Amino acid sequence: MSGACLLAEHGAQILVLDEQPAPGGQIYRAVERVATQGRTALDRLGGEYAAGVALAARFRASGCAYWPGSTVWQVTPERSVWVSRNGRSVHLRADVILLATGAMERPVPVPGWTLPGVMTVGAVQILLKSAALLPSVPFVLAGSGPLPLLVAQQCLAAGARPAAFLDTGSPSNMFAAMRHLPGALGLPARRMLAKGLALRAALRRSGVRVFRNVRDMRIEGDHAAEAIRFRSGRAEHRVEAQLVALHDGVIPSQQITRLVGCAHVWDARQRCFRPQLDDWGNSSVEGVMVAGDAAGIGGAASAALAGRLAAFEALRLLGRIDAAQRDKWAAADRRAMRAERAVRPLLERMFPPRPEILCPADDVVVCRCEEVTAGALRQAVAQGCQGPNQAKSFLRCGMGPCQGRLCGPVVTEVIAAARGQTIEETGYFRIRPPLKPVTLGEIALLET
């Protein structure tokens, strides 16, 4: 939204394709609707959520063409875009494409994670924001990083009390992160850290049972989640819950950048692939830019700045301004970006993904769509499987309706570890269109 506003305000012809029914993305999801319910409803979702009201209003007024409810299912390096809307697909062409598809939650493959009743912490938040739906059964939030704390607070504010909060962060990571503290102490970082501490304090005050240093989680249940078993300290615990929400950080959503054929690099600190970009967000494919968490996790404020920086560069690519003008206009945003970024090393060191979910045990399902276990993957490697694409053709992992979104990162990790090679050498699934399923009838009616 930030990039589109800026571009449209400078007279560029902009079309924004949004899968959601209204502006807001993940962070400010449904912000216009919630705003109509008044200040209390907004505040329940936290102070930063309310910032979306102004942005959405500015976006609506910017003069962008806006297509909500659009599913982009093919993007080519020649900058053709195929989008499905109201049951019809159309073909668009653009001089510049800015991909701002954000992040996804890192998959958390623990035993039992495919049982009904297990979801991500982000999914709990989506239900809360878009439908004001709260868990009505005993539930547990389990994970590390800022999101579980925030969602715990949002649930409590809305009147739903978790049966337990399982903090999977490790004290040794907290300790190790402290060396990044001095570098992180800019204003945005102080705000963020203060917020985190406040959320922790609020959780403590609420009296919700909190377990620290949680590991070896296992969700139990015959047909649906009934309880979660885990270790905390030296003791083993079992908490009854019919809803278990898991979270272990977020990673860039790479389906669309892979589909286009953008080069990707491995980010060892964030432990994820991200598209290879220059300072402005240009990818390796001419005219295709990436901004926001899809470019590497930076958070909401940083995403808005990245959108603006990409927009200045897009104005240059479109021939509306020259490089000197771009640099001048972008200077303030670039400074702000540096300040925002300062806190990332600290956060990344505090909340690295746990090894047990990166390389799960043999009996844990990795590919949910085709029910492929980590053990099956390791066996394929033992038989000479070279990488994710061969694993896909032999085991069908990554061939289901989710197109490898969820298993891709884990498949690469497991194969890399089993082959004793780096993640870069191992590579990633080749992503095929359609990005999201589209009906045969719709394809037959394409005007090509």
Next chain:
Amino acid sequence: MPDSHDLAVIGGGLVGSAIAWGAARLGADVALLDEGDVAFRAARGNFGLVWVQSKGDGLPPYANWTRRSAALWPDLAAELSSMTGTDVALRQPGGLHFCLSEQEVEQRAAMISRMHNATGDIGTRLLDRGDVRAMVPGLGPQVQGAAYCPKDGHANPLLLLRALQAGFRRHRGRYLPGARIERITPRGADFAIELGTTHIVVRRIVIAAGLGSATLAPLVGLSMPVRPVRGQIMVTERLRPLLDWPTAQIRQTVEGSIMIGDSHEDVGFDEGTSATEMQRIAARALATFPALGQAQIVRHWGALRVMTQDGAPIYEQSGQYPGAFAATCHSGVTLAGSHALALAPAILDGMLPDELRAFTSERFHVPTV
């Protein structure tokens, strides 16, 4: 001392894996050389037909070789299943080729009659509008008829590749993936192969490297003029059983997905997809089965067939360097039975049978090196 083997098969696709498995099961010491995770791999983009009715129109030995393969297929599937536990989902209920216009009906009728005269009756029949509707429910009004051949069938091509390679290892075959061939040097009666830091010496060598064959074949005095022809395939989510027979354009897998394909494009080494072909394939599928309109397409891909000028395979022993063989075709699934159970033993014997004499590259008038 470099490792030595009876046979090296260059190419871990369906052709190479079938030959390697077929040779290893007879007790030969075989090395199978394959590329890495990403390569031009027809074997991963395959439609999965075991198809007889139209193969070898104008080249009777090809028709006979195909029929032989379809007849050998049940043995192949049974042996792979008992050995590796992988059921490659072979079904040979006969297959249909739908005709969507009177012109297509006439063309098909002429082909059936030509092949009947050249290679005998295998039961292929033309079904008229009424016949085909009595056989297949849910056809669209545009379907004018179909050709039915009782020998046609289908299988899961990915499971076939996996089972061949698993079976190969069971027979103590040596699988060498990620192999980049630096050099092949004929040395007396043997061949020395350099793979980066690994060297192997083999008595016999088979070039079955798909599109890579064109550049490898001359190293051992062979000629394999092949070029890529792209095919695009779409696949739906899993659906309830809708179609009992495989067809040339549409087939339902045992898992329930419907595969829709049959495109032939001359686009060089471009493995991508195109909206125009996608639309054409979809429109034809809908004209055949209107009910598929609501089916969700979950994946669409392009893959490169390995095509000769006349569409028929190349099988040949090098005159200059006996012991070196060429094997390539665009029907790696259909011909897997023949490749594993007829071609592989012949290669171990060092002599290709007369029935394969028609498949040398001499027919392209390209002089061998």
